């Protein structure tokens with residue numbers, strides 16, 4: 001069975017094979033931890049997760065790395081030249097406001113003036129969101145989820161190498177810039193040309209610091225800035241690295257290779273971020289290729305419109321799970337399925353109707369799983385993935401540039417008639433779920449039905465205790481936590497109970 005993927009670099013669907021047989025090394029741009037991740041971020045992260053899980057079910061050993069950007073991502077990075085303010089500094093300011101107005105719980109961030117604490121707060125939030133949505137790479141934190149601030153030495157080594165090889169220089173403002181003219185292929189991934197970029201590329205290049213640079217599209221590698229709170233000593237003065245150099249460094253270091261098999265990200269990262277990563281990595285190694293396949297997920301729309309804070313359709317993962325967004329708490333498995341079920345190269349349209357459909361699928365799959373598990377005593381039959389007709393058809397659909405709609409058609413047909421052999425069917429369900437990750441998220445609920453061991457039960461007890469002490473704000477805080485975990489909460493004179501909701 002051939003695997004074929006669309007490669008942004010060549011604009012073609014071509015046959016995929018890893019450089020080393022049996023092992024795939026892939027890197028995904030992760031979050032900048034200056035805020036809670038929104039559903040659009042997770043659409044891109046879960047696309048990478050789907051890709052990884054497919055390759056694993058197909059039999060590959062996948063090394064998947066997703067970074068955390070905790071320094072150097074500027075507010076104005078369209079031009080990639082280090083203008084604007086570091087997003088972490090902006091986050092620190094906003095968090096301070098939120099703390100004053102009570103939007104951030106007491107004790108969550110002791111000192112919002114400290115960007116390290118802010119980064120830590122939102123990193124933990126990202127890992128929690130990732131865990132709740134079955135983003136597999138976060139279970140390999142910290143090994144495969146590196147933070148930029150842990151790789152400053154390695155970034156400096158790479159910058160020195162780029163200067164030695166004539167790809168970088170110190171501008172008249174003291175900033176170390178990458179010279180795009182030193183790399184003739186600059187623009188290949190995004191379809192830009194150096195000439196078009198010179199005249200400002202439709203206003204996308206800021207010209208205010210042009211005189212310091214050789215070409216308007218030259219981008220920042222190191223910015224000396226004694227006033228920046230997160231700063232490190234360097235041969236170019238105390239300062240901090242650019243966002244792009246972080247990913248070039250972390251990907252090659254953590255994956256232990258100069259050439260990646262696959263690099264993923266959202267389509268908004270193609271230019272300048274990924275274009276710059278290629279220029280840096282190939283500039284430093286002298287290799288023809290940095291990543292053999294570039295795969296990008298398209299934007300997520302919400303009810304047919306681009307998500308924006310102004311339009312009020314901007315939702316964090318937490319907004320959706322807690323029910324703040326739609327009025328009803330959503331089970332993480334439902335949100336996961338909703339975010340993976342449309343093709344990564346099509347605009348995914350996030351709708352309440354879609355969530356309801358996903359909830360139905362999750363319910364059917366879960367009920368089937370519970371029945372099969374009970375019937376076979378929890379002992380599945382070993383499934384030959386390459387031979388079993390259902391698993392094979394599922395894999396074949398995904399091998400065709402991750403055709404998830406076709407794969408879901410296979411799943412729906414199978415749910416409707418899973419066959420008489422419960423142990424065989426349970427084996428099929430577990431195989432399919434290695435990619436879907438639905439049963440994985442719902443079966444832990446049913447295993448946690450034992451109220452004594454259930455976190456939900458202890459939260460219910462805390463609610464009752466707080467109510468007895470007439471501490472209603474504490475009771476409400478516990479209730480909000482439960483809702484955030486996807487529970488429906490009922491309090492009555494007999495006490496409080498919680499039930500997991502699917503949508």
Ligand SMILES: [Zn+2]
Pocket residue numbers: 028029030247273
């Ligand atoms: Zn990146």
